[in-house]
Amino acid sequence: MIKDRDNTERRILDAVGRIVEREGFEAVRINAVASESGMSKILIYRYFGSIDGLLAKYLEDKDFWLNFDTSQLPQGDVKAFSKQIFRAYINMLRSSPALRKLYRWELSSKHPSINELRKRREETALKIIASVCELSGESFDRVAGISTLVTASVSYLCILGENCGVYNSLQIDSDSGWEKLLETIDFMFDKIL
Amino acid sequence: MIKDRDNTERRILDAVGRIVEREGFEAVRINAVASESGMSKILIYRYFGSIDGLLAKYLEDKDFWLNFDTSQLPQGDVKAFSKQIFRAYINMLRSSPALRKLYRWELSSKHPSINELRKRREETALKIIASVCELSGESFDRVAGISTLVTASVSYLCILGENCGVYNSLQIDSDSGWEKLLETIDFMFDKIL
DNA sequence: AAAGTATGTTACTTTTTGGTAACAACCAAA
DNA sequence: TTTGGTTGTTACCAAAAAGTAACATACTTT
Numbered sequence: 001m002i003k004d005r006d007n008t009e010r011r012i013l014d015a016v017g018r019i020v021e022r023e024g025f026e027a028v029r030i031n032a033v034a035s036e037s038g039m040s041k042i043l044i045y046r047y048f049g050s051i052d053g054l055l056a057k058y059l060e061d062k063d064f065w066l067n068f069d070t071s072q073l074p075q076g077d078v079k080a081f082s083k084q085i086f087r088a089y090i091n092m093l094r095s096s097p098a099l100r101k102l103y104r105w106e107l108s109s110k111h112p113s114i115n116e117l118r119k120r121r122e123e124t125a126l127k128i129i130a131s132v133c134e135l136s137g138e139s140f141d142r143v144a145g146i147s148t149l150v151t152a153s154v155s156y157l158c159i160l161g162e163n164c165g166v167y168n169s170l171q172i173d174s175d176s177g178w179e180k181l182l183e184t185i186d187f188m189f190d191k192i193l
Numbered sequence: 194m195i196k197d198r199d200n201t202e203r204r205i206l207d208a209v210g211r212i213v214e215r216e217g218f219e220a221v222r223i224n225a226v227a228s229e230s231g232m233s234k235i236l237i238y239r240y241f242g243s244i245d246g247l248l249a250k251y252l253e254d255k256d257f258w259l260n261f262d263t264s265q266l267p268q269g270d271v272k273a274f275s276k277q278i279f280r281a282y283i284n285m286l287r288s289s290p291a292l293r294k295l296y297r298w299e300l301s302s303k304h305p306s307i308n309e310l311r312k313r314r315e316e317t318a319l320k321i322i323a324s325v326c327e328l329s330g331e332s333f334d335r336v337a338g339i340s341t342l343v344t345a346s347v348s349y350l351c352i353l354g355e356n357c358g359v360y361n362s363l364q365i366d367s368d369s370g371w372e373k374l375l376e377t378i379d380f381m382f383d384k385i386l
Numbered sequence: 387a388a389a390g391t392a393t394g395t396t397a398c399t400t401t402t403t404g405g406t407a408a409c410a411a412c413c414a415a416a
Numbered sequence: 417t418t419t420g421g422t423t424g425t426t427a428c429c430a431a432a433a434a435g436t437a438a439c440a441t442a443c444t445t446t
Contacts, residue, residue: 003393003442024301026219031433040395107297107352108217118357125361140362145377148361149346156349157341159300164311168318168341169333184338191385196412196423224403233425235406
C-alpha cells in the first residue's frame with residue numbers, strides 16, 4: 001500500500017474527466033467516480049467534501065474558458081476577424097466532448113461554479129464585442145445581437161449533434177453540415193457588416 | 194373507493210405534466226409520478242407499462258408539434274413572412290415551460306419518441322424552407338442555413354433563460370433582451386433577403 | 387524507537403428508487 | 417346472486433445510491 005494523496009486526487013479527477021466525456025456531468029456520482037478511479041469513495045469525501053466540491057475542483061483545474069487572447073485584438077479587416085473568431089468557436093466546441101457536456105449541463109444545473117464560469121466568459125465576450133464595435137462602427141446592441149445569434153446557435157447544434165444527425169436537412173454530426181453553416185455565417189457577415 | 198380507470202390515467206398524465214413543467218423530463222420517475230398523482234405506482238405499470246410508455250403517451254397526447262398550418266403558406270412579402278414565423282417560434286418557446294423542457298431533454302436523451310417528434314418537425318420545417326426558397330429565389334442551403342442559425346439560437350437561449358439571466362449582455366430572461374434579439378433578426382433579414 | 391497523524395481498506399448502515407405479490411373492493415355479465 | 421375480471425390498496429422485496437464507522441497501514445516527527 002503506497003500513500004500518495006496527490007496521486008490519489010489526480011486519479012479521482014482523471015476519473016471525473018472520463019465520466020464527463022463519456023456520459024456528461026449528470027453522471028458524475030460518488031459511486032461512479034469511486035469505481036471509475038479505483039479509489040474508495042470515502043477518500044472522495046475526505047479530499048473534496050462532496051460531489052459538488054469535486055466538480056468545482058474539476059472545473060477549476062480544467063481551463064474551460066474561451067481561451068482567446070484579448071490583449072491582441074483585431075486590427076484591420078473586421079469581416080475577416082469576425083469570421084475567424086466564429087470558426088474558432090466552432091472548432092473549440094466540435095473538438096471537445098467535455099466542453100459540449102459542460103454546455104449541456106449548464107442548461108439544467110444551478111451548480112455554483114457555473115456562475116463563475118459565465119462571468120468570465122461574459123467578460124471575454126464583451127471585450128471582443130466592444131472591439132468589433134469600434135472597428136465596424138456598428139452599435140453595441142447590434143454586434144451583441146449578432147454574436148449571440150451565432151454563438152447560441154453553434155452551442156445548441158454542437159450539443160444536439162451528439163444525439164441527432166440532421167437539423168433542417170443539415171448534417172450536424174459531420175463536417176459537411178458545418179461547412180454549409182460556416183458558409184451561411186460568412187455570407188451573413190458579407191451582407192451586414 | 195371509486196373505480197374509474199380513465200380518470201386515474203388522466204390524473205397520472207396530469208402529474209407527469211406538472212413534473213415536466215417544474216423539473217423537466219429527467220425528473221419523471223416512477224416514484225415521483227406516483228406521489229405527485231396520488232396514485233399507486235403499480236397502476237402506472239399496469240396502464241402504461243413503463244416510464245418510457247408513460248412518456249410516450251404524454252408526448253402523444255400533448256401536441257408538441259410546431260403547429261403551423263403548412264397548407265396556407267406565404268404569399269407576397271417574403272421578408273415579412275420570415276420575420277413573422279420566427280416571432281411565432283420565439284413566442285411558442287417562451288410561453289411554454291413544458292416545451293422548453295422537451296427541447297432540453299432532447300439534448301441528452303435517446304428516447305424513441307424523440308425521433309418521431311423530430312421527423313415531424315423536420316417535415317414541417319422543410320416545407321416552410323422550400324416555400325421561402327421559391328418566393329425569394331435563394332438556394333435551399335442558404336435558406337436552411339439561415340433558419341437553422343435563428344431557430345437553434347432561439348432554442349438555446351430559451352432553455353438557458355431558465356437558469357441564466359444574461360448572455361452577451363442581453364437580458365434573455367425578460368422581454369427586453371428578446372426585443373433586442375428580434376430587432377437583430379429583423380435587421381438581418383432586411384439586409385440579406 | 388515511540389507516538390501521533392495522514393492515508394487507505396473493509397464492511398457496514400441508511401436512503402432512495404424500482405419493482406412485485408397478495409389481497410380487497412368494485413362492477414358487470416350470466 | 418354468484419362468478420369472473422377489473423380496479424385499487426397495502427405491504428413487501430431487491431437493487432442502487434449515498435454516506436459512515438472501525439480498523440490497518442504507512443509516513444513523520446519527536
